[in-house]
Amino acid sequence: MWLRNTSLGVGSIFGGSMTLATREASADWALNMPVGITEISQQVYDLHMYILWICVIIGILVFGTMFWSIWKHRKSKGAQAAQFHHSTTAEVIWTTIPVFILVGMAIPATRTLIAMEDTSSPELTVKVTGYQWKWKYDYLEDEVSFFSNLHPSSRAAVFEDPSQAENYLLEVDNPLVVPIDKKIRFLITSDDVIHSWWVPDLGWKKDAIPGFVNEMWTRIPEPGVYRGQCAELCGKDHGFMPVVVVAKSEEDYQQWVADQKAAQGLGGLIAPEPRLAPEMTSETPPPSSSSPVKAVVDTAAAKL
Ligand SMILES: [Cu+2]
Numbered sequence: 125m126w127l128r129n130t131s132l133g134v135g136s137i138f139g140g141s142m143t144l145a146t147r148e149a150s151a152d153w154a155l156n157m158p159v160g161i162t163e164i165s166q167q168v169y170d171l172h173m174y175i176l177w178i179c180v181i182i183g184i185l186v187f188g189t190m191f192w193s194i195w196k197h198r199k200s201k202g203a204q205a206a207q208f209h210h211s212t213t214a215e216v217i218w219t220t221i222p223v224f225i226l227v228g229m230a231i232p233a234t235r236t237l238i239a240m241e242d243t244s245s246p247e248l249t250v251k252v253t254g255y256q257w258k259w260k261y262d263y264l265e266d267e268v269s270f271f272s273n274l275h276p277s278s279r280a281a282v283f284e285d286p287s288q289a290e291n292y293l294l295e296v297d298n299p300l301v302v303p304i305d306k307k308i309r310f311l312i313t314s315d316d317v318i319h320s321w322w323v324p325d326l327g328w329k330k331d332a333i334p335g336f337v338n339e340m341w342t343r344i345p346e347p348g349v350y351r352g353q354c355a356e357l358c359g360k361d362h363g364f365m366p367v368v369v370v371a372k373s374e375e376d377y378q379q380w381v382a383d384q385k386a387a388q389g390l391g392g393l394i395a396p397e398p399r400l401a402p403e404m405t406s407e408t409p410p411p412s413s414s415s416p417v418k419a420v421v422d423t424a425a426a427k428l
Contacts, residue, residue, distance in 0.1 A: 158324050161350065162342055165327025167236045175229055182225070240328060243339045246309030250300065254312075254319030254332035254354065257361035261300050264311075268384045272296045274364045282364075294351045299368035303377035304344050312338040317359060323352030323367055331356060344371040 159169045197203035251262040255271075262269040275297050281289035289295070302308055312321050314332040322329030329352075330340045344350070352367040372380060 160327045161325045161346065161348070162327055162344060164236075164240055164342065165325060167239060168327045171232055171236050174232060178225065178229065240340070243309045243341045245307065246341060247306040248303065249309045249311060250302070251311040251313070252300075252321050252332065254314040254316075254321065254358070254365075256316050256359045257354075257365040259296075259300075259319075259321070259365060259367060260315075263381070266381045266385075268381060268388065270298050270384070272298045272300065272368070274366060278366075279364070291351065293363060294353070294366045294368070296366055296368045299349070299370045301370045301372060301377060301380050302344060303374045304347055304371050305374070307341060307343050309339060309341045312340065318356050319354045319358045319365070320356035321352070321367060322355035323350050323369055325350040325352075326369075329355045344369075347371050347373060347376075 157169065157172060159166060248266075249264040251264060253260040253262070258274070259272045260269065261272060273296060274293070275291075275295035277289045278291070278293050278295050281292055286292045310321070310330070312330045312332045313336060314334045316334060318334070319332040320329050321332055326342045326344070328340055330338045332338070348371055350369040350371065352369075354362055354365045354367070356362075358365075
């Protein structure tokens with residue numbers, strides 16, 4: 125679903141044959157990764173395409189040679205196998221050519237990785253903490269902090285008609301709001317199990333690991349809403365902890381910060397955490413005799 129806004133369709137890969145199709149329609153046929161909206165995401169995409177085309181060329185050469193050889197030297201033509209057992213020339217060639225190819229891949233890949241990991245000189249730092257099953261955002265400079273839960277509209281639609289919920293399972297009550305054109309550093313960790321904070325448009329995902337603080341950064345060039353999900357299987361509601369990033373202009377962001385501070389000073393967020401239906405609570409249920417797993421264990425224990 126996140127492919128809907130950003131990905132290239134099959135049409136764009138195979139020469140625009142689907143250019144008349146709507147973006148919605150082509151999204152269903154999307155094969156390639158999304159380009160994203162940040163400079164890093166575009167670098168990642170370019171690297172991906174560069175490596176892909178190298179692989180395509182190697183594939184054509186290797187399989188072309190193989191199939192041509194099979195056809196050219198087929199038994200019905202009376203082909204005789206060569207009888208040599210060792211060729212220093214061949215070994216030098218099939219060692220040096222791959223080395224050059226790998227170096228040619230490693231240089232741009234390393235350059236991109238270094239750029240992705242360079243979290244120095246941030247203008248804003250946000251601590252992202254994964255919970256079963258929600259995210260918490262702490263703005264270290266602005267001293268704003270809140271939880272971001274699955275939006276009640278998506279939660280209600282789980283048992284009803286998901287097609288009726290806008291951005292089904294990709295909507296939250298309190299999105300992460302950030303300014304555009306600022307280097308934002310993310311400190312990513314977890315309070316319980318391993319989660320992974322992932323917004324495809326930003327070009328990366330990063331594991332949120334209890335006891336560790338991972339770092340990443342982004343600089344979003346234009347205002348917009350960018351959606352993602354937890355990308356590490358983290359429990360029964362793993363699919364119910366989306367990520368929504370809202371990028372605003374600097375003035376709008378400052379206004380949002382002021383509003384949040386005012387609201388937190390009054391004892392709560394502007395948009396309070398929704399009350400969850402008991403069967404869909406995002407809290408870990410306490411062990412009880414009604415737990416199906418515990419019931420099975422108790423039954424088994426009673427038989428011993
Ligand atoms: Cu998770």
